[in-house]
Amino acid sequence: MSDIDPNNSVGIVTEQYITIFAPPNELLLDSGRRLGPITLAYETYGELNQNKDNAILLLHALSGDHHAAGYYSSDDRKPGWWDNYIGPGKAFDTNKYCIICSNCIAGCRGSTGPASINPETQKPYGLTFPFITIRDMVRAQKGLIDHLGIKKLLSVAGGSMGGMQALEWAKTYPDHISSAIPIATTANHSAQNIALNEVARQSIVADPNWKNGDYYESEPPARGLAVARMVGHISYLSDKAMHEKFGRRLQDRDDVSFDLMTDFQVESYLQYQGDSFSKRFDANSLLYLSKALDYYNLAEGHASLKDALRHVKARFLVLSFSSDWLYPPYQSREFVSALKQNAVPVSYCEIKSDYGHDSFLIDNPHQMRLIQDFLGHIFEEVKSNAA
Amino acid sequence: MPLENHTSLSSHRYEFDVICEIIEEKSRVLDLGCDEGDLLNLLKEKRNIKGSGVEVAEEKVYHCISKGLSVHHGDIDQGLADFPDKSFDYVILSETLQEVRNPVLVFKEILRVGRKCIVSFPNFGHWTSRWQLLLGRTPITSKLPYYWYEGPNIKFLTIYDFIYFCNVMNYTLVHQFYLRNGKRISLLPNLMADTALFVIK
Numbered sequence: 142m143s144d145i146d147p148n149n150s151v152g153i154v155t156e157q158y159i160t161i162f163a164p165p166n167e168l169l170l171d172s173g174r175r176l177g178p179i180t181l182a183y184e185t186y187g188e189l190n191q192n193k194d195n196a197i198l199l200l201h202a203l204s205g206d207h208h209a210a211g212y213y214s215s216d217d218r219k220p221g222w223w224d225n226y227i228g229p230g231k232a233f234d235t236n237k238y239c240i241i242c243s244n245c246i247a248g249c250r251g252s253t254g255p256a257s258i259n260p261e262t263q264k265p266y267g268l269t270f271p272f273i274t275i276r277d278m279v280r281a282q283k284g285l286i287d288h289l290g291i292k293k294l295l296s297v298a299g300g301s302m303g304g305m306q307a308l309e310w311a312k313t314y315p316d317h318i319s320s321a322i323p324i325a326t327t328a329n330h331s332a333q334n335i336a337l338n339e340v341a342r343q344s345i346v347a348d349p350n351w352k353n354g355d356y357y358e359s360e361p362p363a364r365g366l367a368v369a370r371m372v373g374h375i376s377y378l379s380d381k382a383m384h385e386k387f388g389r390r391l392q393d394r395d396d397v398s399f400d401l402m403t404d405f406q407v408e409s410y411l412q413y414q415g416d417s418f419s420k421r422f423d424a425n426s427l428l429y430l431s432k433a434l435d436y437y438n439l440a441e442g443h444a445s446l447k448d449a450l451r452h453v454k455a456r457f458l459v460l461s462f463s464s465d466w467l468y469p470p471y472q473s474r475e476f477v478s479a480l481k482q483n484a485v486p487v488s489y490c491e492i493k494s495d496y497g498h499d500s501f502l503i504d505n506p507h508q509m510r511l512i513q514d515f516l517g518h519i520f521e522e523v524k525s526n527a528a
Numbered sequence: 529m530p531l532e533n534h535t536s537l538s539s540h541r542y543e544f545d546v547i548c549e550i551i552e553e554k555s556r557v558l559d560l561g562c563d564e565g566d567l568l569n570l571l572k573e574k575r576n577i578k579g580s581g582v583e584v585a586e587e588k589v590y591h592c593i594s595k596g597l598s599v600h601h602g603d604i605d606q607g608l609a610d611f612p613d614k615s616f617d618y619v620i621l622s623e624t625l626q627e628v629r630n631p632v633l634v635f636k637e638i639l640r641v642g643r644k645c646i647v648s649f650p651n652f653g654h655w656t657s658r659w660q661l662l663l664g665r666t667p668i669t670s671k672l673p674y675y676w677y678e679g680p681n682i683k684f685l686t687i688y689d690f691i692y693f694c695n696v697m698n699y700t701l702v703h704q705f706y707l708r709n710g711k712r713i714s715l716l717p718n719l720m721a722d723t724a725l726f727v728i729k
Contacts, residue, residue, distance in 0.1 A: 456598075458593070474602075474606075477600070477610075478609075478610040481600075481610040481611060482610055482611070482612060484612075484615065486580065486598040487598060487600075488589075488592070488593055488597070488598050488599050488600070489599075489600050489601050489602070490586065490589045490590075490593070490599075490601040491586070491601050491602075492586065493586060507586075507590060510590060510594070511590060511593055514590075514593050514594040514596075515593055517596075518596035521596075
């Protein structure tokens with residue numbers, strides 16, 4: 142695409158890969174099993190400075206990946222998932238910071254996951270892939286950050302599942318980050334969160350093509366995955382956003398069909414979203430990642446959430462959105478409260494938005510400004526402490 | 529419509545200076561209803577405090593964060609409950625008391641989380657208020673600039689009222705400052721002062 146604006150975009154980007162945790166130094170997982178070697182796909186935008194103190198790790202959500210900004214070629218029409226926020230002069234200013242984003246383990250966009258070849262069997266892992274947790278994802282990311290020679294990240298930031306990883310970073314590696322920006326997220330998956338994920342999982346495993354996860358040499362369970370995505374997609378929107386976008390408008394017809402044809406625009410939209418997702422995502426990955434989300438409970442193994450966060454040193458910017466019913470603002474306030482009880486400097490803002498959980502992915506000038514201002518002050522502090 | 533912008537920095541200037549003088553170097557300070565963070569910012573520069581704020585208006589939260597402050601977007605009760613006992617040297621309630629729904633609870637919480645409280649409020653006993661009431665109108669003053677049907681203020685109190693309240697609640701008055709047009713006065717404060725500022729514990 143010839144109209145990529147170098148003043149407003151990171152431009153053409155390339156994927157990179159590292160392989161770490163090779164046997165006998167496999168990653169010990171929360172489940173007690175070991176995983177290795179682990180390949181991580183990642184991208185970077187902006188230059189790492191000499192002090193290596195301007196690096197920010199971005200953490201993607203369930204359906205996201207390491208392609209957070211820029212384009213893969215001049216013909217590429219779809220930029221990375223947070224392109225609005227990453228680039229010269231943007232919230233994550235690539236003139237100042239080095240932005241890193243990696244595909245999480247159990248993902249399906251280049252990092253080791255259930256679709257990867259198990260070196261022991263030379264076959265795709267499928268269901269033999271170990272179940273992982275949010276903390277396991279973070280431990281793998283720490284391997285990447287060590288590999289890049291970065292001792293302390295300026296910040297870790299992400300929405301939804303990415304926000305959980307940001308919290309986990311702050312808890313598990315308190316000396317290795319200066320700040321954290323968890324957005325539209327929670328410190329533990331609620332019953333409603335787990336329930337929605339279970340519908341998605343049941344939809345996949347009910348697809349006859351799923352075959353206990355052993356489908357890599359046959360037709361994938363595209364239908365089950367599409368329905369799973371449809372459920373997920375509803376939870377990312379809001380009543381008001383759907384009403385405004387679709388109302389009760391009919392799809393390519395003047396009257397309802399009185400049969401099972403697609404009547405409403407919202408049906409057609411969801412089907413399209415489901416189908417396009419199942420072309421780009423691996424059903425087993427969704428199963429594994431949804432389990433990691435459901436297992437997520439930051440306070441696990443501690444007396445309380447406060448106790449779990451007692452070693453945190455990072456400064457926090459916590460953002461939630463008024464219309465997010467997947468991870469409603471009260472879930473953010475819960476861990477904000479625990480951080481404050483530990484005297485952690487934390488700023489919290491509930492941004493008014495009608496776009497539901499997806500608000501954090503959408504061009505939102507308030508979110509942009511909050512992140513930009515927060516990071517600006519953190520970077521000044523880090524620089525003045527180093528001087 | 530307010531008669532003047534009573535939140536501007538300049539109209540609070542003297543009050544802010546007084547607060548700056550009261551607060552010791554490196555104190556831990558919580559500002560309830562911190563507005564755009566001007567006072568906290570001033571205290572950070574002049575007194576090197578460790579500060580944070582609570583603010584209910586989203587737009588104002590953006591301003592606080594742009595100043596590098598830690599701020600909690602929420603109402604005062606919500607913002608207080610999380611803090612352990614005596615986690616602040618000072619809790620500031622600057623020209624916010626008249627908007628507080630349950631002052632008894634709020635002061636209990638303030639003096640739980642803070643060692644001292646700095647509170648300022650517009651004095652409803654000021655002669656201009658009394659005069660307007662005498663004429664049969666609800667007072668509108670530079671410090672209480674709203675008609676009865678608008679504005680955020682729900683509690684109207686005089687300096688005597690507050691001193692009586694402190695007696696009833698067993699709070700000690702550590703300092704008291706009476707201001708008129710941004711200047712300190714001492715003569716007949718309940719009649720002459722438009723603003724009162726107390727340090728209590």
